[in-house]
Amino acid sequence: MVVFAGQGDVQRTMALLWRTAGPGDPRTAPGPKPALSVDMIVDAAIAVADAEGMSSLSMRAVGERLGRTAMALYTYVPSKGELVDLMYDRALAELPRGYDGEAGWRAALTRWAGDGWAFYLRHPWVLQVSQARPVLGPNEYVMMETLLGVLRGTGLGAPVVRRLVGTLIYFVRGTVQPVAEARQAATATGVPDQEWWDGRSAQIAQVAPDFAERFPMVVWLGTEGASPLGDEADEPCPDDDRPYMEAEAEKTFQAGLTVLLDGIEAAMRRAGL
Amino acid sequence: MVVFAGQGDVQRTMALLWRTAGPGDPRTAPGPKPALSVDMIVDAAIAVADAEGMSSLSMRAVGERLGRTAMALYTYVPSKGELVDLMYDRALAELPRGYDGEAGWRAALTRWAGDGWAFYLRHPWVLQVSQARPVLGPNEYVMMETLLGVLRGTGLGAPVVRRLVGTLIYFVRGTVQPVAEARQAATATGVPDQEWWDGRSAQIAQVAPDFAERFPMVVWLGTEGASPLGDEADEPCPDDDRPYMEAEAEKTFQAGLTVLLDGIEAAMRRAGL
DNA sequence: CTGATATCCTTATGCTGTAAAGAGATAGCT
DNA sequence: AGCTATCTCTTTACAGCATAAGGATATCAG
Structure with missing residues (x-):
C-alpha cells in the first residue's frame, strides 16, 4: 500500500519541511529540554527504512532506535504521514545539485539519470512514498531546479520542457522500481531472487x-x-555478482534513455534548434 | 507501502493463477458445497479496491461484501498476498488484446498507450501491486504479447524491442500514477484536490x-x-470538469509519448529500417 | 516556592492479517 | 441407516499497527 502524505495541519507540516519551525524563542519555555529533535527522528526513520524497508517502518521501530517509545515521537512530528514526508525531502537532499553542461546536454542528462538510478537504489523506500500530491519540500524544488538547469541546455521553450520533466523523472523511477523492490523483497523475505x-x-x-x-x-x-x-x-555477465535481473534492467535503462534523448533531439530539430 | 506478492506455496499460487486448480474430481468429496469461489472473491476484492482504494482492501472488507467473515476466504485463497496477485491478473484481462497495424505502428502504439492510461485510471490500485517480481499470471503474458504485436510493426530486432517494452510500460505507469493516486487520495481523505x-x-x-x-x-x-x-x-481549460492537474498530466503523457515515438523512429533509422 | 508548560511514559482503542479450534453439513463406506 | 472422514465457515485469540488520553516528571518565569 502506498503511504499517503499526512493530512494534518498544513501549516505545521510546511514549517517542518522548510525548517521555519523552532527558533522563534529557543529556550525560554518551561519543561524539560528535548532530548530528541526532528532531525534525529528523521535520520532514525531513514535508517530503518534503508535497512528493513518501508513495510518495517513503524513508529515503534523508530522510537526504539532512539531509545524512546513510539509515543515520544509525537511530540516532534504530528503523525507518521508527516514523518514520511520529512524523510522524503531529507533524502532528496543527497542528490547532486548541478551538472556541468560543457560536454553537452546529452552527457549531462545521462549523468543526471544515472545519479537518480543510484539514488533510488540507495533508498528504495522513496519509490513507495505516494506521488499523489507533491510533498512540496525545499529539496523537491532543488531537484527540479537541477533538472531544469540541465534541460536549459537544449534551448527548448518552457511548455516543451514542462512536459519533458515529468517524462524523464517517471522514466527513471519506473525503470529502477523493479530492481529496487526486488532487492527489498529479497532481503525482506529472505528468498534469493534467483531461487524465487x-x-x-x-x-x-x-x-x-x-x-x-x-x-x-x-x-x-x-x-x-x-x-x-x-x-x-x-x-x-560472468564476473557480475548482481542478480541477472538487475543487469538486464540496467540495459533497459540505458537503451530507454537513448530513445528518450533521441526523441528530445527530434523535438529540438522540430523547433529549429 | 507496496503490497508484496504472496510467498506461500508457489505451486498452489500458480495453479490458481492459471486456473488448473479444481477440476480433478469435482464433486466426490464430502463436506458442504462451497458457497463462494475464487472468482467471486477476486471480483469482490477488485470491487472494494476500485471503490475505496488499496488501503481499504482488507480481508474483512472483502468477506463482508460477500456476506462472510474474513476467515471464510482462507478456504479459497492462501493469503492476502495471493489474493492481490489474482486481482492483478484478473484486472489485466480487461485490456485490449490486439491493435490494427494498418494505420502504422505509431498510431497503434499511441492507442495502446491510451488504453493503458485509461485502464490504470479505472483501477488505480493496480499501480500499487508490487512490481518487484512479476506475478507471472496468464494475462500478464497476454499483455506482453499484445505490446509485442504492436512493436513488431517497427521491424526492430528482439534485443532492441526487449528494452523498449520496459520503457513503454514504465512510461505509461509513471505518467498515470500521480493522477491515479491523486484521485484515490481525494476520495479517501475527502479533501478535494484543488483545496489541498x-x-x-x-x-x-x-x-x-x-x-x-x-x-x-x-x-x-x-x-x-x-x-x-x-x-x-x-x-x-474550458468545459473541463476534471482537476486541472489531470489535464496537465495528460498533456505530459501525450508529449512524452511523442518524444518516445520519435526516439523509436531514430532507432529504426539507425537500424536502416 | 508556585504554577505553567514541556517531554515522555503507560494505558487503551480500534484497526490489521491470520493461527487455532470447533460447529455443522455432506459425501462414501460399512 | 449409521459412522466417519472431510469440507466450509464461524468464533475466538494474538501480535502488531497508529494514535488518543491521561499521568508522571522535569524545567522554566514569576
Whole structure:
C-alpha cells in the first residue's frame, strides 16, 4: 500500500519541511529540554527504512532506535504521514545539485539519470512514498531546479520542457522500481531472487504446457539474441555478482534513455534548434 | 507501502493463477458445497479496491461484501498476498488484446498507450501491486504479447524491442500514477484536490518568501504558460470538469509519448529500417 | 516556592492479517 | 441407516499497527 502524505495541519507540516519551525524563542519555555529533535527522528526513520524497508517502518521501530517509545515521537512530528514526508525531502537532499553542461546536454542528462538510478537504489523506500500530491519540500524544488538547469541546455521553450520533466523523472523511477523492490523483497523475505524465479518458471512450464503456442512473441523475445543494430550482443555477465535481473534492467535503462534523448533531439530539430 | 506478492506455496499460487486448480474430481468429496469461489472473491476484492482504494482492501472488507467473515476466504485463497496477485491478473484481462497495424505502428502504439492510461485510471490500485517480481499470471503474458504485436510493426530486432517494452510500460505507469493516486487520495481523505493544493501553495509563499530567487527556473517554468506550481492556469481549460492537474498530466503523457515515438523512429533509422 | 508548560511514559482503542479450534453439513463406506 | 472422514465457515485469540488520553516528571518565569 502506498503511504499517503499526512493530512494534518498544513501549516505545521510546511514549517517542518522548510525548517521555519523552532527558533522563534529557543529556550525560554518551561519543561524539560528535548532530548530528541526532528532531525534525529528523521535520520532514525531513514535508517530503518534503508535497512528493513518501508513495510518495517513503524513508529515503534523508530522510537526504539532512539531509545524512546513510539509515543515520544509525537511530540516532534504530528503523525507518521508527516514523518514520511520529512524523510522524503531529507533524502532528496543527497542528490547532486548541478551538472556541468560543457560536454553537452546529452552527457549531462545521462549523468543526471544515472545519479537518480543510484539514488533510488540507495533508498528504495522513496519509490513507495505516494506521488499523489507533491510533498512540496525545499529539496523537491532543488531537484527540479537541477533538472531544469540541465534541460536549459537544449534551448527548448518552457511548455516543451514542462512536459519533458515529468517524462524523464517517471522514466527513471519506473525503470529502477523493479530492481529496487526486488532487492527489498529479497532481503525482506529472505528468498534469493534467483531461487524465487526458478521456482516460478518451473511451475509455468507445468501449468501451461502450451506456452510457446499461446505466447509466441514472448518466446521470440526471449530466444532471439542477435540485433540488426549491431549493438553489443547479450553476454551472460560472468564476473557480475548482481542478480541477472538487475543487469538486464540496467540495459533497459540505458537503451530507454537513448530513445528518450533521441526523441528530445527530434523535438529540438522540430523547433529549429 | 507496496503490497508484496504472496510467498506461500508457489505451486498452489500458480495453479490458481492459471486456473488448473479444481477440476480433478469435482464433486466426490464430502463436506458442504462451497458457497463462494475464487472468482467471486477476486471480483469482490477488485470491487472494494476500485471503490475505496488499496488501503481499504482488507480481508474483512472483502468477506463482508460477500456476506462472510474474513476467515471464510482462507478456504479459497492462501493469503492476502495471493489474493492481490489474482486481482492483478484478473484486472489485466480487461485490456485490449490486439491493435490494427494498418494505420502504422505509431498510431497503434499511441492507442495502446491510451488504453493503458485509461485502464490504470479505472483501477488505480493496480499501480500499487508490487512490481518487484512479476506475478507471472496468464494475462500478464497476454499483455506482453499484445505490446509485442504492436512493436513488431517497427521491424526492430528482439534485443532492441526487449528494452523498449520496459520503457513503454514504465512510461505509461509513471505518467498515470500521480493522477491515479491523486484521485484515490481525494476520495479517501475527502479533501478535494484543488483545496489541498491551494492550502499548500499559500503556505509556500509564507514559508519561503525568497522562493523566486532560490528557484528561478521553476518560476520560469511556471510563468511561461500554465504552471504546476503556484499561479492559476494561463492556458484555457474550458468545459473541463476534471482537476486541472489531470489535464496537465495528460498533456505530459501525450508529449512524452511523442518524444518516445520519435526516439523509436531514430532507432529504426539507425537500424536502416 | 508556585504554577505553567514541556517531554515522555503507560494505558487503551480500534484497526490489521491470520493461527487455532470447533460447529455443522455432506459425501462414501460399512 | 449409521459412522466417519472431510469440507466450509464461524468464533475466538494474538501480535502488531497508529494514535488518543491521561499521568508522571522535569524545567522554566514569576
